[in-house]
Amino acid sequence: MIRVLLADDQPLVRAGFAMILDAEDDIEVVGQADDGAAALELVTALKPDVVLMDIRMPGVDGLEATRRIAGNDALADVRILILTTFELDEYVFEALRAGAGGFLVKHTHPGDLVRAVREVARGEALLSPSVTRRLIAEFVARPARPGLAPASMAVLTEREREVVALAAQGLTNDEIAAELFLSPATARTHVSRAMVKLQARDRAQLVVFAYQSGLVRPPS
Structure with missing residues (x-):
């Protein structure tokens, strides 16, 4: 069962998301918060698998809440999915840098919400494939946080480098498997091993590493 926490200052948004998610047999909404401070308290107490975090909230906003959750070793297994009104919201970049595993626009289709x-x-997260290239191109152009990018991709095998490069282009594990004529399980294993070797917190950070190290170049 996937345990989800909703953090959004709009009751109607929370109610709508809760209705969609609770209708699934494998997903349970275990809590709701109307600001970042309340979200932090509930995440600490409930340790959900996924937090749907609105980026703009009164008091402690979603960015600061994300930063505190990602920086707490006791919450290392909590994944954060940022909710935003606009795909390229200024705060999305900072949220990904702070440790969020991906983002969704609020007007996303119900089926896409469940899939995300x-x-x-x-841990296969991410950035919506339709905007990955634009988002990463903008993201990597900004000053990098010290120590964020690995010194080299040399620790990866040639196959792992190929897999990471495709992930950086927005491909899912299934799409990577098809591209390289691998089984989905094998593609997933290569992604997981690359994350471990590069000490990437999640797949979103793995994609960032690919660009920051020069393995993949941002589209022009």
């Missing part, structure tokens, strides 16, 4: 929660819970 499942993917993030599996």
Whole structure:
């Protein structure tokens, strides 16, 4: 069962998301918060698998809440999916840098919401493929946080480098498998091993590493 916490200052948004997610047999909404401070308290107490975090909230906003959750070793297994009104919201970049595993626009289709929660819970997260290239291109152009990028991709095998490069282009594990004529399980294993070797917190950070190290170049 995937345990989800909703953090949004709009009751109607929370109610709508809760209705969609609770209708799934493998997903349970275990708590709701209307600001970042309340979200932090509930995350600490409940340790959900996934937090749907609105980026703009009164008091402690979603960015600061994300930063505190990602910086707490006791909450290392909690995945954060940022909710935003606009795909390239200024705060999205900072949230990803702070430790969020991906993002969704609030007007996303119900089916895409459910799929995203499942993917993030599996650690396969991410950035919506339709905007990955634009988002990463903008993201890597900004000053990097010290120590964020690995010194080299040399620790990866040639196959792992190929897999990471495709992930950086927004491909899912299934799409990577098809591209390289691998089984989905094998593609998933290569991604997981690359994350471990590069000490990436999640797949979103793995994608950032690919660009910051020069393995993949941002699209022009």
